[in-house]
Amino acid sequence: MARTTPSFFRRIGLAFSVLFNAERAAQLQHDEAEDEQPAADASIAPAAEPQPVILRETTPEAALQLLGLLQREARFIDFVQEDVAAYSDADIGAAARVVHEGCRKVLGEHFSIEPVxxxxxxxxxxxxxxxxxxxxxxxxxxxxxxxxxxxxxxxGWRVTDTRLPKLADGHDASVIAQAEVEL
Amino acid sequence: MSTARYAIGIDLGTTHCALSYVDLEASDGEAAAQQVLHIPQLTGPGSVEDRALLPSFLYLPHADELTAGDLSLPWTAAQDYAVGEFARSRGAATPIRLVASAKSWLCHAGVDRRADILPAEAPDEVARISPLTASVRYLSHLRAAWNAAHPDSPFDAQDITVTIPASFDPAARELTAEAAQAAGYPHITLLEEPQAALYSWIQRSAGQWRKEVKRGDLILVIDVGGGTTDLSLIAVLERDGNLELHRVAVGEHILLGGDNMDLALAYAVTRKLAAQGTRLDPWQTRALAHACRAAKEALLSDPTLDTVPVVVPSRGSKLIGGSIRTEVSRDELGATLVEGFFPEVAVTEQPISRARGALTQLGLPYAQDAAITRHLAAFLTRQLGATAELDGFAEQPADSQFLHPTAVLFNGGVLKSELISARVLDLLNTWLEADGAPPARLLGGADLDLAVARGAAYYGYVRRGRGVRIRGGTARAYYVGVESAMPAIPGMEPPLEALCLAPFGMEEGSEAALPAQEFGLVVGEPVRFRFFGSSVRRQDEVGTLLDFWTDDELQELEEIEATLPAEGRRPGDIVRVKLHARVTETGTLELEALPVDGSARWKVQFDVRGDGSAAGDDAQAGVTAD
Incomplete structure (x- = not known):
């Protein structure tokens, strides 16, 4: 028992370290190594059957919003939906400038991004x-x-701040680019 | 007002508005706790974002154009127009519904600013609004944005400063104050934008400004905004060992700014494309203007670039096949922007009138000469004597051609470019050298985009006695035209004399003396007077009568109008009155007609276009018993 527990607690500790931080995890390990009857993990330890994990559903709204912004500023959807095989690199390069400049603007305005x-x-x-x-x-x-x-x-990259537009109630975010009709 | 927690500064710009504020409780001495409000605004249908700048655009959508909720803001769902970024981008494609440059219209003496005339090109079906209403809506938006962000410190309880161009005439100042009042603002103070820029510079220096300027310095503030160019001269004096700042002169109103430069560059590229056989439709032209602005910024900020590619995207969903590619070279930028707007001219040159080119937009009186340097030369030449009376200023050498500034402060996005700011400074120093004067130095470290709003908020703070104030008062003397009494000569108008009503440099909250001259006003009938301003006649006192002046000395402003209500008098009677001037605490000039018997005061109206139309009558009805 004395030989197997450290590796078990070690794994728990690692799991905590992801959730919290290294110090907290080390502290936890230390406390539990001293106390042979860890109360905190009593409910987990005897569980033979793995509990089903509930995965989060992400809402599509923010993703649709981002696509809308990328299309508005960078013509992103137009660019990706087009078949590039028929065009020369020079033509694609010219269009890529529009896309690059616009994407940059969207990232700059709506996210704060820094290296990990x-x-x-x-x-x-x-x-x-x-x-x-x-x-x-x-x-x-x-x-x-x-x-x-x-x-x-x-x-690596880490987003430290996200600033997406707020949406009015009932706004249909699935229209990421309106059709344009000139009168 | 004394209980205000914040001093709020509002930059009501031609192309952008901004709001900055100083927390009065958290500020001490020259360390002011200052922030910029991020203004929630529509950026797309039904989509709201916070931005530091609120574009001064207003869009009047068609009833079927948007769906319910598309115009909702955090504080209202009941607005049938859009203000800000969405208005600008939506309006670019539908200009007949877009109100732009409302501020330029507000100071356009050729139109009735209270009449529903904007958008100027709108068809009859579009319900137009007045330049005044547009300004009211921008100001209301800022007020609501503040209240949404500071529920515990309501806007109306704060100390509010709104900036205006230094060159605004009394009518435009009054209209700005009126717009603020209509937007529900409590008492406001007006501050000239170049002064606000200098306040911002002082605040940012955190006390160091005292080391950067000295007694006898003359600071030239050059403010090139999106739509206007504004010039001011501020002298540094010393009293009891403390430095004092005096604004000694302001320039003419010049409708010329960064937007004109972007347009000019786009126009040059359009011509180049046309020469290559590519014609752009209006949509592509707008897209090109947008791309040119980005190219301009890239070239101006990176001196190692020689050319920047410019791509006009296709309108349809085929991006790659339909885009037009061209480029803007440094030479083209130099020829269009630097040589076009900042040419190397002699200080003796005057702005020239010529046929209008690419800069014209229907209605607004844009500056005919696009050369800002020529306007600058004319300003400095005209103001040669501005410091003659100031204590501590070395007399200008007798053969000087123009007034010699010793320091320069830039403001406005255009001057962020080293290429342009260096050209202006070099040219000024060339002029100074030719006149045997030492070169002027640049006062650096200003935030050219937000300086005006920041400076305005800081001004609200220093007005409480916690920092240096710029003094100066009104930058013009004002005169009313009087027909001189002489025997009638057929075919010849009687010569006109100008009677000084308000001397140069009247401070806020002060009253001019009562002139001796009397006028007979007919009860019940509007009487109009010709009205003049002078930015150079510093010696004239109330009652001074000029029988001769040059065009350079006195500029004719809009006519002013006095109407005596018929109440208690018989219409047609003549009442003898004197005209009296005072400057309100807000910073507007007020003229009153006082009956000689002292029984009442009647306000004399500026901005009397439209021949006493509805709005005018309302405003004139106010009689205050004395």
Whole structure:
């Protein structure tokens, strides 16, 4: 029992570390290693049957809104829906400028985006125990225990603020571009 | 007013409005706690976003054009028009329903500003609104946005400053104050935009401004906004060891700004495309103007770029096949923008009148000479004597051709570009060098987009005695035209004399002396007077009678009108009155007709176009017993 519990608690601790933070997880591990009868996990530990996980349904409204913004500012839907095979790179390049400039504007206006890691790509970094596995993805020879040292392949991006327009009640967000009729 | 928690500053611009505020409780000395309100506005049908700027556009949609709720704002669902970003973008495709540049119309003496005339090109079916109403709606939107964000500090209990161009005449100032009143604003104060820009610079310097300017400095503020160019001169004086700022001169009203420059560039590119055989339809032309603005900004901000590609997207859903590609080169930008609007001219050059080109839009009296540098030269030349009476100012050398500024402050988005600001500063310094004067230095660190709103809020703060104030009062002396008494000569109008009613530099809340001259007014009939202003005659006192002046000295403004109500008198009787001027606390000029027996006061109206139409009659009815 004394040999198996640490690895069990270790896993619980890791799960918590994702939800909270490394310090909290370490603290938890420490407390529970001392107390051989952990009360907090009593309800989870004996459960033989895995509980069904309820996955969240995302609402399509915000996604539709974003598509609408990308179409309005960047002609995004027009660009992607078009068959590019028939056109020269120069033609596609010209259109891509419209799309790029507009997408940039949408991102700039509606999101604050910053890299997950501040280090430059290619540099070697060390991930301490309890690192945020939701924000950092390990690849390659993933063995052993933290701290892990490796080379930063991509800095990652994190949205720190989202500012989507507020919608009036009953507004139909599924029309992401109105048909235009000139009178 | 003394219980206000915030000092609010509102920049009611030709193309954008902004609102900034200082928390009076959290501010101390020169450290003012200041923020900019993000203004909720429609950005698409049924979609509301917060933006730092509220575009000054108003869209009047067709009844079937939008669905229910498309115009809803956080504070109302009952509005049948749109203000802000959505109005601008929707109106670009349907200009007959778009009200733009309402502020330029508000100071356009050639039209009745209370009459429903906008959009000027609207067909009869569209219910037009007046320039005054448009301004009321922008101001109301800002008030509602504030109240939505600060439910505990209602707008009406705050200290409010609204900015106006320094060149606004008494009628335009009064209309702005009237618009604020109609929008439900409590007492407001008007502040000239170039002064607001300088206040903002002072505030941002956090006390350092005292080290950057010294006694005897003359600061030239050049404010090139979206629709207007505004010039002011502010002198630095010293009294009891403290620096004091005095606004000594303001320029003419010049309807010329960044929008004209964008249009000019788009026009140049359109011509280039036409030469290559590509013709653009109106929709593409607007898209091109948009793309050119982006290209302009890219070229102006990055000196290493030589050309910037410009793509006019197709209107239909085929983006790749239907787009038109061209480019804007640095040379074209230089030729159109820098040489077109900021040419290297001699300081002796005057703005020229010539046939109007691409800049004309029906109705508004745009500046005929697009060269801002020529307007600047004329301003400095005309104001040669502006500092002659100031204490601590070295006398200008006798052979000076123009007034020599020692420092320059820029304001407005156009001057964010180093290319343009450097051209203006270099040219000014070339003029100074030729006149044997030291070069002027640039006062840096200003936020050129939001400075006016910020400065206005800061002004509300310093008015409570917590910072330096710019003094100056009215920037003009005002005169009423009097026909001189002489024997009638057939075929010749009697010569006109100008009687000074309000001297130069009247401060807010002050009254001019009562002139000795009397006028006979006919009871019940409107009587009109010719009205003049001078930005250079600083010595004239109330009662000074001019029998000769040059066009440069006195500019004729709109006629003013006095109507004596018939109550208690017989229509047709003649009452002897004196004309009396005062400047209100708000900052507007008021003229009153006072009967010699002192029994009443009647307001004399500015803005009397429309021959006493409905709105005019209402406003004239107010008689206040004295």
């Amino acid at each position: 890691r501040a280090e430059s790509e290619g540099s070697r970094i060390t991930l301490a125990e309890g690192f945020d596995a939701a924000a950092v993805r390990l690849t390659g020879k993933v063995v052993g225990k933290p701290p892990f040292t490796g080379s930063l392949g991509h800095r």
